[in-house]
Amino acid sequence: MITKEKIGHGSSRDVYAHENPLWCVKVQIGDGKENLREWEIWESFPELHKWLVPCVSISECGKYLVQIRGEKSKKNPRVKFAKMFKHNRKQNSWVIIGGKVKCCDYADQKILDYLKNKGGEKWE
Numbered sequence: 001m002i003t004k005e006k007i008g009h010g011s012s013r014d015v016y017a018h019e020n021p022l023w024c025v026k027v028q029i030g031d032g033k034e035n036l037r038e039w040e041i042w043e044s045f046p047e048l049h050k051w052l053v054p055c056v057s058i059s060e061c062g063k064y065l066v067q068i069r070g071e072k073s074k075k076n077p078r079v080k081f082a083k084m085f086k087h088n089r090k091q092n093s094w095v096i097i098g099g100k101v102k103c104c105d106y107a108d109q110k111i112l113d114y115l116k117n118k119g120g121e122k123w124e
């Protein structure tokens, strides 16, 4: 499944190519909960799926998160930022999947808090 080819890294995850070229594996660094949060947001808020890179599966304690692999976005994506993304406007948090710009790093606790408190509000 996971390969040795590292395709990205951040403060809380190292990201590797998967044997399936359509997927990648996000490896949680240390005891953080980012993989678990990303999975929870993916599973709990289907209304946001059009903006989010799909999660495929997660290991029991969240160490390994399999996600659809996007292409790096060279141009600044013309995304209409919804309120929930105001905490994450970093260029490298956005990748292209099927010609669409999607967020690949939505593990922020602030995003989860926002979604839980404001459930039902329109995002656009």
Ligand SMILES: Nc1ncnc2c1ncn2[C@@H]1O[C@H](COP(=O)(O)OP(=O)(O)OP(=O)(O)O)[C@@H](O)[C@H]1O
Residues within 6 Å of the ligand: 007, 008, 009, 010, 011, 012, 013, 014, 015, 024, 026, 034, 053, 067, 068, 069, 070, 071, 090, 092, 093, 095, 104, 105, 106, 107
């Ligand atoms: N699904 C994906 N497809 C392709 N590349 C990805 C994907 N997810 C992450 N990456 C790459 O790996 C990098 C690190 O991933 P990510 O931003 O999710 O980690 P992080 O530790 O949460 O980062 P940060 O410290 O910015 O919060 C990204 O900037 C991106 O370049």
Ligand SMILES: [Mg+2]
Residues within 6 Å of the ligand: 010, 012, 034, 105, 106, 107, 108
């Ligand atoms: Mg992050």
